[in-house]
Amino acid sequence: MFQGTGSDVGKSLIVAGLCRLFARRGLRVRPFKPQNMSNNAAVTMDGGEIGRAQALQARAAGVEPSVHMNPVLLKPQSEIGSQVVVQGRVVGNARARDYQAMKPQLMPAVLDSFARLSEDADLVLVEGAGSPAEINLRAGDIANMGFARATDTPVVLIGDIDRGGVIASLVGTKAVMADDDAALVAGYLVNRFRGDVSLFDTGLAEITRRTGWSSFGVVPYFPEAGRLPAEDALGLKSRYHAGGEDGRKRIVVPVLPRIANFDDLDPLRQEPGVDVILAEPGRPLPAADLVLLPGSKATIPDLLALKAEGWDIDIRAHARQGGKVLGLCGGYQMLGRVLRDPERIESDIEIIEGLGLLDVETTMTGDKRLRPVKGVSMPDGTPFSGYEMHVGATVGSGRSRPFARLSDGSDEGAVSQDGNVVGSYCHGLLADDRQRARLLAWIGAATSALAYEAEIDRVLDGLADHLAAHLDIDGLLDLSRRRG
Structure with missing residues (x-):
């Protein structure tokens, strides 16, 4: 031991x-x-x-x-x-x-x-x-x-x-x-x-x-x-670029108190064409080519923290100007119109307004969804594998434009009408070289020959x-x- x-x-x-x-x-x-x-x-x-x-x-x-x-x-x-x-x-x-x-x-x-x-x-x-x-x-x-x-x-x-x-x-x-x-x-x-x-x-x-x-x-x-993937959020700051290096696209990640499954970010920090910039509390979000909202252990309290920083205003302004936004798991839930927690699973707040960038709403439920997933992103059919780990069910007309179709035939996630805002419950997407290349192309960043899984080994x-x-x-x- x-x-x-x-x-x-x-x-x-x-x-x-x-x-x-x-x-x-x-x-x-x-x-x-x-x-x-x-x-x-x-x-x-x-x-x-x-x-x-x-x-x-x-x-x-x-x-x-x-x-x-x-x-x-x-x-x-x-x-x-x-x-x-x-x-x-x-x-x-x-x-x-x-x-x-x-x-x-x-x-x-x-x-x-x-x-x-x-x-x-x-x-x-x-x-x-x-x-x-x-x-x-x-x-x-x-x-x-x-x-x-x-x-x-x-x-x-x-x-x-x-x-x-x-x-x-x-x-x-x-x-x-x-x-x-x-x-x-x-x-x-x-x-x-x-x-x-x-x-x-x-x-x-x-x-x-x-x-x-x-x-x-x-x-x-x-x-x-x-x-290697980190487990402890205490080490996050030292693992990412400081930002602003010439020629790199900027991926800005708001760091919220209950950030979870942040190893979703690890493959991006090894890409030479991007800077992953962790936005710390007390400062406005810096200019970005992509704002990435990661997972959260408690989405509603973290959404409150995001609003307390004024980052909701920054993210909406970024989207209005044609900027790209990606929400993963809890970040996906925040992008919707409304979040409800009738059973008080996460906090004492029963209902809260989301960022309104996707036409969906989420209700927290007592059942946690835990499963490996495979599928293809829409509409190009790029394959991926990953996993789901979340509470809450998300519905709404925005799901008529799904991010992906899973191997069981179900649709997953949502995409805005202009294609600039994406939400998904799938963790591990960016460890898949094909999906990471797709995201880099989406924000206009240079792709590389990085084989992430082989690099881990x-x-x-x-x-x-x-x-x-x-x-x-x-x-x-x-x-x-x-x-x-």
Whole structure:
């Protein structure tokens, strides 16, 4: 099990790289994260949802994602707290304090999923959440040492030297842990080192002296990791162009408080013909060739936030002047005339006016639609594959001009009469090279030879090679324990 001294220390990528490395050695590898908190989720083939990082790790291991790879997923939304997803299915909502009381009830599902994965694996690589140093959350814990203790799983602690204070982080984590928890920590590794690694030899020696833990190595900074899909919205700013470079078309993305499935943007940031510009609160939207409204975990509260910034005025003005607008999932719902929430699923607001750029309206319903989809965009018949993940049903005359026709024969999405505004519930569209080329042509941007899916696999292979060169891989493998 790989735990961290804090969030965003690189646990997900370390596990992804090791999944690829051990799979290339011929082992049946499975990733596992007992509890995740993310609004960037993936749909499994059986119609459940898990954290996006576990889907990437499954890909690295060469297997289909399963709901058992992430049995508890928390999806933060507005005032009602977080949506709680257990083994791929929504079971309700909980505020932070209520969830703490709920955790012990979720441990059986976590252990069940872990047992199911273990039956079909030579090796399960487990990712923790946050940090075991958060001892205020230790009671009832299912994400870190609570899980490790329940399953007798050895732990490797990851520290991030790039953020500074890595010696104190690792030593301090040992200092606050209970002795029984600390006894399960077999060692540590240091991630994201820049410069001459030998300069940290004395640092490693001091960490080992103060903790009694073994070092499994120092991982130098791996810049190409930024080309892989991110799970945490905290890292969004550093992943996109600042904007305004000569010759590039400008794609402006309003960043709203509950942005979700933002990996839809990742393929665009690798295209040399466009700048992806994240519009931050407190500023008007910059001039754009395309305004892209991404998914949202809570569409109505995010629409309120968009209006509070005055961005609704900017977007309408952009559309009046012939500018292109694309709304995906929650962004599609915002583009309609009206959004209704009679059951108060997202907030206490029953009805709100949308942007009015598509002649559709949406009613929030209790059922969540989760499914992989395939189809062709209309009217040119360009194929695509992706997935749906949303609540709400959208109707209206605008749907007589659908964006796509799905493989089951149904129409999907809507297009404005002038063809400049498009809405779709399909995530993953832009990872399809054919659809991305179509969008680039729509806004007049230069296309490229980027094969996005092949690029992801190339980076995963490079990450595996990078870890093999800098970690004690055989030592890590020796930690694994047979289950019987």
